[in-house]
Amino acid sequence: MQVFYDKQSFSNYIIRQKKENKIIGFAPTMGALHAGHISLYQEARQENDIVVSSIFVNPTQFNNLEDLEKYPRTVEDDIKKLETSKLVDAVYIPKVEDIYPNGMKKKHYDFGGIENEMEGAARPGHFDGVGTVVEELFLQVEPDNAYFGEKDFQQLKIIEKLVDILNLNIKIHGVKIHREESGLAMSSRNMRLSDTEKKASSVIYKTLKKVNDWFRVVSIPEIKKRVEEIFQQNEMKLEYFLIADEGTLKEVDFFSKDKSYRAFIVVNVGKVRLIDNMHLE
Ligand code: PAF
DSSP states (O other): OEEEOSHHHHHHHHHHHHHTTOOEEEEEEOSOOOHHHHHHHHHHHHHOSEEEEEEOOOGGGOSOHHHHHHSOOOHHHHHHHHHHHTOOSEEEOOOHHHHOTTOSOOOOOOOTTGGGSHHHHHSTTHHHHHHHHHHHHHHHHOOSEEEEEGGGHHHHHHHHHHHHHTTOOOEEEEEOOOBOTTSOBOOGGGGGSOHHHHHHTHHHHHHHHHHHHHTTTSOHHHHHHHHHHHHHTSSSEEEEEEEEETTTOOBOSSOOTTOOEEEEEEEEETTEEEEEEEEOO
């Protein structure tokens, strides 16, 4: 596996791959790699000639300085994990100025409204930051396929829109949520949980499974009430729980016949913000 720490050498690598007509699969990350990331590479490996990943903790998508500072940075470990996985051909670890040559400014995008729902409302400007970094990475990596986890389902939809808006010829692939044995969705943030907190956090997935059992049987206001009750009995703080139309990501308060729905949840466990979601069927 080749490791690139600057834009110039990475760009030369991409030029060589393009000359050889290699199909490029790309999975961008912010590092602190876990089995969820590995599942992105596994999928990419099957569909591309070369698999590229990036590690870059993007400052413009954090709206909370403490969250940015506390975000785990484990680059050496990450490189070892990538080597061991044998799934990735090249990893790009750019410097801030490789991504933001004109200062750390984020662009403003109109994603058709989905940017204002859920995480967009909770973290103003977050998706402009994600759009800015992913646009720049797409321009530098020039992938044919790009892979994003469904854990950040709203982000996945934003990236699909981004590619549309920019008219880029990149196929976006959503990869199923990878879970710990307890059901807790894999996330780099899980590293910041104590063992007790980690154990307790399995209630998030258990709750989503209950919600799925109640789908089309119990009314949405009643489902919300039950979920709020579950979290009242827990140390964890429910930030939001809602059921949204999977296409518009708008919250709904009743189920229509021919639409598909997804439940979204955000819970604060100590100082760690955990997000999860589940397609309802
Ligand atoms: O999902 C992430 O890790 C990040 O939001 C991404 C897509 C790498 C952009 O910084």
